[in-house]
Amino acid sequence: MVRNMKNLIVRVFFLFFANGVFGFETDGVKSISVMEGDSVTLHMCLNQIQKYEKILWKFENTLIAQFDKASQTFSTKDGNDGRFRNRLELNTESGSLTIRNIRTNHSGVYKVDMISTSGSSNRRFNVTVIGVFDPDAEKIKPVSAKEGESVTLNTNFNVQKDDLMVWNFGRATKHCVYNPLHHVPCQSDVSAIAKIDGETREVSLDAGDSEMFSNRLKMDKLTGSLTITNSRPEHSGFYILQISNNNGTKYRRFNVTVSAITKSHSHVVWMSIAIVLLLMVALWCLAVGFKNWRNRNFLLGKLRSYTCCQSTGAQQQPDYFPPSDNTPLPVLIL
Structure with a gap:
């Protein structure tokens, strides 16, 4: 009973994750999810930087970046433990903060204080970094193919009874931008495209955004390997396999590049x-x-030979002379 409950909880969690709930707002806090290794940009209110004299960015109440409009100076900090070293970029025109090559220890609440002579306001972001570089994970495996070819992502093991395997696809982008105006998720959000339940061996396939994977996905029931048939350049990106069982969760990550047949x-x-x-x-x-030249030369040669013979006066006796009127006709004796 306990084991079944655990499996149910794990399945519910992964189904929730697979639906791509990556950008939403709760109690005035903007929640953003991003894959480990990507970059994320946190925006102030659009067109609001002109109203404020000073911008302060904080992570868990620790100052990590600031901009002073009067002196036109800005700075970024590494954080108390150096976790943000060489990762922060502050845009002095928009006030937005970018975290590059993000890691799981960058998950947390980010707050921007916008200060002016008439008052101040703030905005908060709850950033969740989905880890794919866990110690047990294999390195990112590059896979290349030409347009029209089939691409197979091998798991190299067999599906066990308590396994829940989910294949996720994310665009090949290294810059995740959250738009505060439209409240849209990050561009690098991942979405589930295939799943297999080890207990029932049932396979579920999803065509993905814009039906880009329609009639193209195949999942091996024994190994969980994923095949994309008749691949296209839009299928390029990161494919993340999540394997969940009673022992925990593991990941496999593939970087797929499909080369297009260009017009040139x-x-x-x-x-x-x-x-x-x-x-x-x-x-x-x-x-x-x-x-034709050879035939022409041959005919010309014959013609020249005949003309030459005529000019030398050579008379050739014909083999047959037609009878004259006075010549008696031969009599045929039977």
Whole structure:
């Protein structure tokens, strides 16, 4: 009973995660989820920087960046434990703060204080970094393919009865921007595209945004390996496999690149074909012309020979002389 409850909780968690709840607002706090290794930009209210004299960014009440409009000076800090070293970028035009190459220890509440002579206001962000670089995870495996080919992402193990395996897809972007005006999720949000339950061996497939994976996904029931058939450049991106069981959760990450057949490449192919055809036609014309030239020379040679004989007065006796009127006709004796 306890084991079934654990499995149920794990499944509910992953189904919730797979639905892509990555950008929402609760009690005035903007919640953002981002994959580990990506970058995230936290914005102030749009077009609000002109109203304030000083901008202060804090992480868990620790100052990490500031901008003074009067002196036009700004600075970023590494944090008490140096976790933000070489990772922060403050935009002095918009006041937005970017965290590059984010890690799980950057999860937490970020607060921006906007101070002016007439008063102050603040905005808070709750950032959650989804870890994919856990100690048990394999390194990111690069996979390359040409447009139209099939791509198979191998798990290299068999699905166990208590396994819940979920394949997630994220765009190949390294810059996640949260838009405070439209409250849209980060551009690098991941979405579930395939799932298998080890207990029932049931496979679920999702065509994804804009039906980009429609009739293209296959999931092996024995290994959980994922195959994308008839791949396209829009299928390039990060594929993250989550494996959850009673022992915990593990991840496998693949960086897939599908090379497009560019117009320039197709033009080169067609130009090459055209050149080959032109060469073949030219060779054929040359062969026909050479043959006609030989025949012409042969006929001219015959004509010259006949003319030469006529000019030298040589008389050739014909093998047959037609009878004259006075010549008696031969009599045939039977």
